[in-house]
Amino acid sequence: MLIRTTITEVKNAVAAYRSENRDGIVGFVPTMGFLHEGHASLMRRSKAESGLTVLSIFVNPLQFGPNEDFERYPRNVERDLELAGKENVDIVFMPPVQEMYPKPVKTKVLISEVTDRLCGASRPGHFDGVGTVVSKLFHIIGPDRAYFGLKDAQQVAVIAKMTEDLNIPVEIVPCETVREADGLALSSRNVYLNDAERIQAVVLSQALNKASELSRSESETPASLRGKLVQYITEAAPLSDIDYVEVLGYPDLTELNNNLPLKGINESWIVAMAVRFGSTRLIDNRLFTAKEVASHV
CATH class of the missing domain: 3.30.1300.10 (Pantoate-beta-alanine ligase, C-terminal domain)
Structure with missing residues (x-):
């Protein structure tokens, strides 16, 4: 399992795979880390359908509001890497914030209408941050397929609309919610x-x-x-x-x-x-x- 922390390194790693596997499929699982069985199910789906699976772990500050939990959002890099290794992920992309946003962000992706309700209404600006970071990750990784859990069905709809409207050549694959034995959705x-x-x-x-x-x-x-x-x-x-x-x-x-x-x-x-x-x-x-x-x- 390759661990890459810079944009150049991960782009080179994906390019090396594509140079040797011109018809190979690159699957991508974007996460904010603190991985659980729900994330593992996405990795397994990608591994089953792709020649190369890339996992990103990045807590994106742009999607957190000023009074939300960015600083205390749970993190456990050692455990995340252990789980990724068990699922045979090929590449883990773990950039620091400075790598993703070396300068103040002046360009953002705004997805309208589908973000007007639900979490989009409750968390103003949240999906601007989601759209921006996912767009960046799609351009960095260049995947053929990207896997998202339906626990956040609005996020799936937003990302699917963004890729459609902007003609981003990636297939969005929605995956079923994974739950605890008593029914609580994993989060x-x-x-x-x-x-x-x-x-x-x-x-x-x-x-x-x-x-x-x-x-x-x-x-x-x-x-x-x-x-x-x-x-x-x-x-x-x-x-x-x-x-x-x-x-x-x-x-x-x-x-x-x-x-x-x-x-x-x-x-x-x-x-x-x-x-x-x-x-x-x-x-x-x-x-x-x-x-x-x-x-x-």
């Missing part, structure tokens, strides 16, 4: 939860299960479903502080017709939520298709 931020918060945090996945049940009703609308989920979370988890619960079209994240039952909606849609427990903000979601709802899946 690097789960380490912040105290024991009581961890017990109640499972309410997110429980609410999504409830959404699956409720969506089968002949009369359930996006508005009524949202209201029931807010009530459920509030009553089931007293420690919770809801940031948002939304029912939107996907991947454009547009509002659905609140007068139309979910069983009558002929497009894919998402139930997405962000809930705080103490100082820890957790997100989760579930995607639905008209066919799934109609068949009572």
Whole structure:
């Protein structure tokens, strides 16, 4: 496993592979480190589908707001490298902030509309930072495929829209959310939860299960479903502080017709939520298709 910390070094390493494997596929897994099984599943998917897998570990300051957790975001480089080695990653790109941003950033990638709701509304500027760093990484690595977890389904939609609009030659591969045995979605931020918060945090996945049940009703609308989920979370988890619960079209994240039952909606849609427990903000979601709802899946 090669470990590279500069842009020149990692570009040269990928170029060396391409010079010997002209038809080889380069897979890319961008992360902020503090890796867990969710990240490992992305690495395994890339390894299965690519000739070369590149993992990046970079805590990107541009996507953190002034009162967010950039400085205390969990980091464990030794453990990250151990996990990457177990998954047989070929190249790990671990640049310092100064390498990625040697000068104040005057050019940013702005993705509109699909960022207007959910985390884009709750965290102004967050997706400008995400789009900027992912665009930089795509140009540095030059991958054929990039793997992203659907736990952050809005991020997947944003990156897919960016690559489409800017004609960036990379295929975005969405991968299913990996969960704990009790249903809690794996997240690097789960380490912040105290024991009581961890017990109640499972309410997110429980609410999504409830959404699956409720969506089968002949009369359930996006508005009524949202209201029931807010009530459920509030009553089931007293420690919770809801940031948002939304029912939107996907991947454009547009509002659905609140007068139309979910069983009558002929497009894919998402139930997405962000809930705080103490100082820890957790997100989760579930995607639905008209066919799934109609068949009572």
